[in-house]
Amino acid sequence: MFDKLDEVKKKYYELTNKLVDPELMNDHSLFQKTAKEHAELKPVVEKYEAYQAEKASVEEAENIIETSDDKDLIELAEMELEEKHGVMEELEDILRKSLLTKDPYDDKNIFLEIRAGTGGDEASLFAVDLLKMYTRYAEMLGWKVEVVDFSDTGVGGYKEVVALVKGHGAYSKLKFEAGGHRVQRVPETESGGRIHTSACTVAVLPEAEDIDVKVEQKDLRVDVFRAGGAGGQHVNTTDSAVRITHIPTGVVVSCQDERSQIKNKEKAMKLLRSKILEAEIERKNSEEAQNRKLQVGSGDRSERIRTYNFPQNRVTDHRIKESANLDRFLLGYMEDMIDATIAFDQAERLQQSGL
Secondary structure (H helix, E strand, O other): OHHHHHHHHHHHHHHHHHHOOHHHHHOHHHHHHHHHHHHHHHHHHHHHHHHHHHHHHHHHHHHHHHHOOOHHHHHHHHHHHHHHHHHHHHHHHHHHHHOOOOOOOOOOOEEEEEEEOOOOHHHHHHHHHHHHHHHHHHHHOOOEEEEEEEEEOOOOOEEEEEEEEEOOOHHHHHHHHOEEEEEEEOOOOOOOOOOEEEEEEEEEEEOOOOOOOOOOHHHEEEEEEOOOOOOOOOOOOOOOEEEEEEOOOOEEEEEOOOOOHHHHHHHHHHHHHHHHHHHHHHHHHHHHHOOOOOOOOOOOOOOEEEEEEOOOOEEEEOOOOEEEEHHHHHOOOOHHHHHHHHHHHHHHHHHHHOO
């Protein structure tokens, strides 16, 4: 581990020197790339240098204990040694995690796609509950949520809904939400009080830019149509909604969020690139997951990741075997469960890497 950290430190100071090179400043694109890499390494190097300082203090204290005849000085050194060991263990844990390969999409916005699965109307109503839950969570973090496309039902539910979640690190926080979400509750229409089980699937797509996915215009078919559902006064008055088909892959996306056909096309193109990118991420994750016992980050939509049990007021994550209060969870208080899942995935990857 420390050999790798020494390499990171060396690289950081090489980049520091490069950033003051006048020639680099003349190349705006290369300067930005170098500055970004430098910024990513900085917190790791700062923590490593803090660790090295603590280690030097420990060695000094150990030397005092071994060589000094002053009992008071030895006692102070022993107290300092005990304190420093705790700090060093904490720093070592942080440094191990910092050496894990960073997901290149972690800082990105996301498209959140929720689809009603088994359970008919009840599943479509649960899709609404999930969207509200994620929206509340996002608002707590100061993020913005925009519904991009939806297909509603006659009972006030969603067959499918796609939302753009804008916020730094949205993908890093929500990528493990992908998978099957099962709900157990008594529907309002159930006179006999029987508990029904239904499900939704959630997909989390990092918002892809041109640089992430290249799409040729010749491979696209663009259709316009009138937006449907209760979306405002402008709905059903103009053909502003846009549907784009990517002919090589068969991926179809649509957007009916904006009044402007141009803006809808821009959002639909972002969603299309994100869907193509998602397929590539799923392929890579699937390959990695074969070597991972718990597969927390596999992102498999068919994998049941969580159960929302209304009669017991409990939500359970089946991957990390943890539960939480359902009422609070649906209000957006998801942070503890999300952080536990991220920590679980990090621990699994650390074990696999041998760090």
